[in-house]
Amino acid sequence: MKTGIKIALSVALITSFSFxxxxxxxxxxxxxMYAEMSENNPADIMVADGEEMLDDMGGDxxxxxxxxxxxxxxxxxxxxxxxYIKKFDMVVGLDQVMQAMMYDxxxxxxxxxxxxxxxxxxxxxxxxxxEKINIDINANPQMKxxxxxxxxxxxxxxxxxxxACNSCHSSDVVGRVLRTQPLPDLGAKxxxxxxxxxxxxxxxxxxxxxxxRFQGCMKNALLAVIPIGSKEMVSLEVYLTQKAKGSEIxxxxxxx
Amino acid sequence: MQERxxxxxxxxxxxxxGEIVKVSFMVMHPMATGMGKDKKTKKIIPAKYINSVxxxxxxxxxxxxxxxxxxxxxxxxxxxxxxxxxxxLTVTYTDNTGEVHEKTKxxxxxx
Amino acid sequence: xxxxxxxxxxxxxxxxxxxxxAMSFAADAKPAGPNKMSYETALNAITGGKTPKKSSKVKLKxxxxxxxGAVVPVTVTVDSPxxxxxxxxxxxxxxxxxxxxxxxxxNLTPANGKAMFSTRIKLGGTQNVTAVVELSNGxxxxxxxxxKVTIGGCG
Numbered sequence: 001m002k003t004g005i006k007i008a009l010s011v012a013l014i015t016s017f018s019f020x021x022x023x024x025x026x027x028x029x030x031x032x033m034y035a036e037m038s039e040n041n042p043a044d045i046m047v048a049d050g051e052e053m054l055d056d057m058g059g060d061x062x063x064x065x066x067x068x069x070x071x072x073x074x075x076x077x078x079x080x081x082x083x084y085i086k087k088f089d090m091v092v093g094l095d096q097v098m099q100a101m102m103y104d105x106x107x108x109x110x111x112x113x114x115x116x117x118x119x120x121x122x123x124x125x126x127x128x129x130x131e132k133i134n135i136d137i138n139a140n141p142q143m144k145x146x147x148x149x150x151x152x153x154x155x156x157x158x159x160x161x162x163x164a165c166n167s168c169h170s171s172d173v174v175g176r177v178l179r180t181q182p183l184p185d186l187g188a189k190x191x192x193x194x195x196x197x198x199x200x201x202x203x204x205x206x207x208x209x210x211x212x213r214f215q216g217c218m219k220n221a222l223l224a225v226i227p228i229g230s231k232e233m234v235s236l237e238v239y240l241t242q243k244a245k246g247s248e249i250x251x252x253x254x255x256x
Numbered sequence: 257m258q259e260r261x262x263x264x265x266x267x268x269x270x271x272x273x274g275e276i277v278k279v280s281f282m283v284m285h286p287m288a289t290g291m292g293k294d295k296k297t298k299k300i301i302p303a304k305y306i307n308s309v310x311x312x313x314x315x316x317x318x319x320x321x322x323x324x325x326x327x328x329x330x331x332x333x334x335x336x337x338x339x340x341x342x343x344x345l346t347v348t349y350t351d352n353t354g355e356v357h358e359k360t361k362x363x364x365x366x367x
Numbered sequence: 368x369x370x371x372x373x374x375x376x377x378x379x380x381x382x383x384x385x386x387x388x389a390m391s392f393a394a395d396a397k398p399a400g401p402n403k404m405s406y407e408t409a410l411n412a413i414t415g416g417k418t419p420k421k422s423s424k425v426k427l428k429x430x431x432x433x434x435x436g437a438v439v440p441v442t443v444t445v446d447s448p449x450x451x452x453x454x455x456x457x458x459x460x461x462x463x464x465x466x467x468x469x470x471x472x473x474n475l476t477p478a479n480g481k482a483m484f485s486t487r488i489k490l491g492g493t494q495n496v497t498a499v500v501e502l503s504n505g506x507x508x509x510x511x512x513x514x515k516v517t518i519g520g521c522g
Contacts, residue, residue: 030430030431033429044265327487337478
């Protein structure tokens with residue numbers, strides 16, 4: 001697409017943002033109602049499902065053993081993902097670890113983009129509920145590289161509209177409203193989103209993971225959708241998890 | 257018959273006899289209105305929604321509901337219940353296609 | 368401020384031109400659902416023609432602005448002793464504009480201890496949500512609130 005048209009479209013999109021007006025902003029009272037709904041999050045059932053799935057594999061105990069940590073240390077260890085795991089020589093998310101564990105047990109691993117894996121991932125991450133995210137991007141050269149790639153992916157403009165994640169989710173445009181939704185500053189230090197995914201998405205009536213959400217967003221922004229578990233996706237997760245470092249994990253989340 | 261996943265939650269988790277507790281029943285159910293279209297096939301998805309729910313505590317029906325298709329997918333039904341002795345709470349629902357589902361939770365008051 | 372108004376205007380236009388909503392029943396020209404019933408008909412069926420009274424004893428809790436129409440939290444609480452001679456017999460929840468105005472009819476007994484019912488409903492657009500309460504003495508109480516449903520967002 002010609003650069004001129006690309007820029008024009010970008011500008012048209014950016015100028016279509018409005019400032020969050022009373023018309024579209026939910027009140028604190030409204031938000032409190034949604035927070036209350038988390039008490040009976042439909043995804044609780046999927047998390048219970050995930051627990052059953054892990055139980056079939058030996059439960060928390062077997063998982064801790066597979067990771068090489070004590071059961072006591074398991075929650076804090078989970079709160080540090082994605083991690084570079086020597087065994088795989090890769091920076092991986094918890095879902096990829098689950099795949100490896102299933103494979104080693106002689107079972108057919110769940111596909112990364114499957115309801116079963118989403119439920120299993122939600123349960124596994126929920127083991128760390130209450131823990132503060134403690135990802136360490138300086139742990140080794142692989143984590144450093146993953147963070148750098150994640151930042152690059154977040155900032156790279158691509159697709160028909162020449163948009164990067166940063167085009168809509170940066171401090172310059174945060175608070176503005178796009179299609180009636182106030183935009184969160186996902187790239188900011190302290191942006192907590194990584195602590196509350198996997199989450200129940202109300203408009204989809206299903207449990208979704210963070211990478212799956214990225215895919216939905218990319219599709220809407222006319223960007224080529226990156227596969228779940230790919231180097232770029234895991235790196236994006238590393239980047240955003242680092243932003244949420246210190247936030248308390250609370251799974252399952254509840255999102256629009 | 258579809259095996260549905262459901263949960264009965266009681267809040268607080270520990271309660272005494274005579275206490276009034278909050279009880280919720282949650283289930284994974286499509287609650288299809290019969291007006292929605294399948295995105296891929298473009299065909300109308302037939303109505304399939306829970307149409308009645310009963311709460312039975314130690315053999316006595318304490319609450320019953322007539323439910324319509326306007327309830328959200330994966331619905332939740334929350335009300336209060338007075339604890340009146342050890343036993344069990346059974347929640348049963350039927351849907352418009354004749355599906356029946358039952359879930360039971362033990363009631364164990366302390367003191 | 369002029370510039371702000373300009374952006375605001377554009378924002379509204381963009382909102383209206385938003386991509387087709389995820390909830391297909393929210394759009395126009397819908398096939399009638401299996402239980403089509405208007406609010407007025409539903410209300411009459413419940414009260415048998417009796418006029419329900421507005422009462423501060425009925426607390427209807429719904430968001431003023433619902434973030435999405437698929438999952439709108441609703442809680443109805445009624446101040447009642449819930450004794451066998453004075454209790455809430457039923458809580459009915461109605462909507463204003465869905466094809467079927469009835470959401471749920473909950474029949475309570477003194478064994479409930481307190482009169483409250485909470486659930487989540489689907490709203491096909493901005494409309495009123497109404498709670499109609501039936502007391503054991505035959506009286507009907509009512510409470511209503513408008514819920515603005517926004518259809519938008521990315522994905």
